[in-house]
Each structure stands twice: as structure tokens, then as C-alpha cells.
Amino acid sequence: MPAPVATGLIGMWGSAPGDGVAVGQADAMLHCGGSRVVTSGGETVSCATMTKKPSPSPSAPAVSRRRMLKAGLVAAGSTSMVAMAAHGDSKKVIRPLDVPPWTKSEGRNTGAAYGLPSRYEKHVGRMLTKNSPTKTASWSFTPIGDLHGMVTPNGLIFERHHAGIPDIDPAKHRLVVHGDVDQSLMFTMNDLKRFPAVSRFYFLECSGNTYMEWRQPTGGTVQWTHGLISCCQWTGVPLASILREAGMKPSARWLLAEGADGAAMTRSIPVSKAMDDVLVVYAQNGEMLRPEHGYPLRLIVPGWEGNVNVKWLRRIKLADKPFHTRQETSKYTDLQADGRARQFSFLMEAKSVITTPSVGQRLDSRGFYEIRGLAWSGLGRIARVDVSLDGGRNWQPAQLDEPVLPKCLTVFRMPWRWNGDRTAIMSRAIDETGYVQPTRKQIVAARGNNFWNHYNGIQAWQVETDGTVTNVPA
């Protein structure tokens, strides 16, 4: 996992959940006799006197972690804690507050060229699948259970690659537009940045997101079950603007989008979609695209399956028909029970999932919690999200965080007082077209069990009496 390593004492004291180290044993505060501590990787500690003192506060997650390890509930990768201790329910000894060393010393220097998360957040990271025999043609999951709000940080956006991550020199990168056009054109990155730019928030979801839940609940964390989704503010040029420069011939009905990676990944996209809202983007969340997300240029096809959002975009060819590339025939097609397969099923329909509480997290005690989750729809805005606290018998609308944008992640929230009983919680998204997120049974009835893609069934989590959370049938 390429988690950022901050300057500090990682490996000595700051082992975060996810390292496989019992946190309580390593958890300590570092006390230095007057001089500053400047260390790296736990190797050098230029401090005259150093003592370990038990830290009062973080012991709760440590206990949770050990219990979960015992219970076998910790899936590989990131596991976050819901360390939400309620008033009057703690058996811990409350000590007088210390003045910690970070208050009694100067902090580290200003001016790191690129800031990184706190070393205490090392457990928050992408998780590589174990279902691919290679690390180049593979995928990794966004830790949505550890994140906040609607935007996914650039370093945590899920990945799907077919031939690894290319190292592209933007000065040498070109976009060629040709085929059924009046004039074939070649664009440099500088050319593309001269176009009037737009910045828009859109979700990006792999069509295979949650495929593992199709047949039965897997027991995985929400990162594993729903982590092939991310949301960014994308900046670039409407594809319509670029196509207008080349001038499309009336025969142009489809376009081929091709990547410059070792897979030269290709997908066919209808021109009608291209002229609607497709973007050719060079930036995400305010900075240039990351290499793993298409640097320096990619397609964003709002609301449609991730695979058509071709990364490292080098070529667009207009034609009268689709090209039937390998991706759109053998891979991103949906096999029905009758043996026939659906092709060009681009849309990602409305879906939602509760991210807190979810598997891998633990409720410390009875009392107040806020149920939180994400909802999205490839058809437009989320109109409503309903939450059930009794296994789907009764539902109530959740609050939606503004802004509620079309084809974008929407955060929902619901206040909840847990009474300590076993409780099955679930969410159900409804978009502005009136489409209601279906149950797993409804999906299987319509499509059979041989589908892999476009699974958007209602997800249930069960809060057990000990506060742990399990993945159960909805």
C-alpha cells in the first residue's frame, strides 16, 4: 500500500491500526527533555532523554482492534474504528490532563513541498485486491469507511489498470482526433489548456463495484464491498468543444476513445453522450491528474461505468458504428441467466451504502451515533435516501448534505440512539427520475446470478450486541 510516510516515529510508537501491531503495546507519548525530536522512519531519535508514558486516550481503539482480531473480523487493509465513547459509560480511569510534548515544544519546519496526512492516519489507504494474479492488471479500493464528505482525496481514489501505470511526459503527450471528421487534429497539452475550461463534480464507479455481494454477503468491510467508487472535481474541456474544432461528419455516431498505456485501452462511446456531458480532463481536485488516474489526460463520462472513462487518453476516432473492442465484448458485458449478454450497458444506476457504522468498525457503547453514508446515481441527482433501522421493515428519510449534484456522491446522515440490541441497518437511494435502489432479490430475479457488473443492491449491516458490525443479507 503506497501510504504516505510522514516524518516521525512510525514503527516505534505510532503504529496505526492496519499494521498488524497491537496498538496498545506501541501506543505511547514521547517525552523529550527540552530538545526537539526530529526523526525519520523511527531510525534516528535525536533526543537526549526519552520516556514512554502510556497515553490515556487512544487505548479504546486498541482494545477494539484486539477484539476484532480475535473475532476474525479484520479484513486485509484498512479498518477504521468508531471510537465513540459515550458519557458515563466508560470504565476507564480518567487521569488529569497532561500537557503533551507537542505543546511544550516547537513543531517541525514549515515548507514541505507537498503535504502529507498525519502519521496517525497511516491506516487509511487503498487496498489492493487479492483476486488478480498480477499487480499491473489489477484494482484497489477506496477506504470510503474512513473518509468524510463527498470528495475523495487524490491519493485514495480507487484504481483499475489493465497494464500498469504508465509514466507519461506531458510535453510529449498528444491527443489525436480523426475518423469521420472534417479535419483531423492533433492537440498538445498546452492546446487543450487553452480551451475554455470547466470544473465539475462527478462520481466515478467501476461497474464491478460490489460484485462480490451478488451471490451472498462476503463479510468484507465497506472498503471491500463498495470501495470501487470515488468522487472528484474534474477540470478540463467539454469533449463537444474539441469535436467542434474537428467538425463531425453526419456519419459519426460512435467514437473510439483510446489510452496511451500498455493496454492501449479502448472503448466505444455514442456521440450523443459525447455531446451531452463528457469531459476531457487534465485535473482532479485542483491539481493535475495523478499518474494512476490518467496523467496527463483522461475522459470523464459522467454517470457511466468507470471503464469508459479512458485514462491516458491519446486518440479519439469517430465512426458510424461501435468498434466492439475486447473490453466492451468480453469484459464489460453482463451475462444473463439465459446465456445471452447485455452489451453497451453503460449506466450506473442509483445506489447507496452506509459507511458508518459498517464492518470493521465497532460501537463502544449505547447511546447517540450519527449514521452516515453515500448515495449516487448515474441518471442525475439523488432525491432521497431512506434508512431502515429494523432490517428493512420500516424506513425514514435521511438528511442530505448540500450540495446535492447530478451524477455526484451525496452524503446522507441520520441521528440514531443505539439501545444495545442487535440491529440491522440499511439505506435505499432514490434519484430524481424516481428510480429506487433495488434489493438483491429483485436484481437476481431480473438478471440471474451470472452477472458481474452493475450490482446496486441494498446493503445491510448488522450491529451486534457487542457493538461489532457484520455484513448480512438485506
Next chain:
Amino acid sequence: MYPHNNQPTAAALVVTLFLPLFSLVLLTLACGQKTDDQNATEKQDKAGAEAQEQSSPKPAPATGAGQARPTAPTRTPGVSGERLGLGTPVGPEVYAAWDIDVMPDGRGLPPGSGTAKKGAKLYKKYCVACHGATGKEGPMDKLVGGIGSLATASPLQTVGSYWPYATTLFDYLRRSMPMQAPQTLSNDEIYSLTGYVLFLNEIVGEDEVMNSTSVAAVKMPNRNGFITADSRPDTANDACMNDC
């Protein structure tokens, strides 16, 4: 971006030489600048329509005000009007090395030829490590077998059982394979490997010549196995609220 940087100099000149006219000229310049900005804004109105809508849940000022919220966005973003003149006109001689796609009717298939017999040796050299001795072993995608399995509980989707077009096989081999060195084999080699994978699936003969016409003419077993119209929504949850 907008041309108003020279105006202070021009204004200074005006003040010195034509003091009585100062106010009038300055007003004119100010108006001119405002008009430039307005033009630029108007040009971008359509491009920015959705962005404006996204930037605020409330109706956007001016152009956005009073517009009904669309139920499903169907706007055409982009710059309206004339072309911007960006990009360099190029001909096929410039992008030929990238123009490698192949369509089911054979468009894009290059000159050259090969046979399964020749492909067998290439397969051993380039493919066997990932796809197995007979194309059935993996560990990567299985290429052979599965015909008749698609409607069962254990479907096996291979080139033979699932892929609708042989042109797709040629296209994919040429653009993406072998994985560690894609786009390094000759067209003849790609034709031979195409033939060999089809031969392993008992779709073509060992000596059948694969070329720009024969690959497009191959009838794949699952040619008619696809439905291209999206039938969704195919579920109808009723959003029941109580006693469901």
C-alpha cells in the same frame, strides 16, 4: 486573458494632451472593457451552464435564474459558435502508428497473413506463461473452452465461447499483447496468433490463412449472443416506508 492592460497608458496620454476630454474618454474605455468582459462571459455561458448549476444548489444568477431544474441533464456543453482554431491539422501519415483499431467488418485490418501452425510456436514463446499450455489453464484469462456453458450456473467466458468477433481478437492481440511487451509483434505474427487461438477453440483449421479478409469472415460461436439495447431499469422497488 482579456485585453485591457494597455488602458492606463492610453488614459495617461489622454489626460496630458486632451484634459477637457478626459472624463469622456475614460468613460468610453471603461465601457469598452466592460463589453469585452461581457462578450467573454457570453461566449462561455453554455460551457459554464452546468458548472454554474453545480457550483450552487440555488439558481445561478443572471442566465441561470428562473430555469427549471432538469430531470436528467441533456445540455450540450461546449463553446457555441465558431471554431477556436486550436490544435494542429494532421493527416494519416502523422497518426498511422496509433491508428490500430479494427472493426467487425474488417476495417482496419492491416496487410499480412499467418496460420495457426505458425502461431503455435509464437504462443509457446509469448503466451503460455499466462494462459497455459492449451489456453485452458490460466492463471490469467482462459482462452479456450466453455462453449455451451453460458446459460449454466458455471459459465466459462472464453474467446471461443463468448467473444462475438474474431476481429476483436486481432485488435486486442495487436494493441495489448504480450502483456510485458505490447505492440512489438509484427502483423504477420498477430495473424498467426489469432489463428492459433481460434484453432485451439476449433473454430479455424491449422493451415487456414488468416488475413485481412479471412479474419473478418470468421463466424464466432457466440456471434448472436449479445443484446445491445439497455433494458434498464429492470427492477421496480416501490420505496415502501412502513410495515414493508
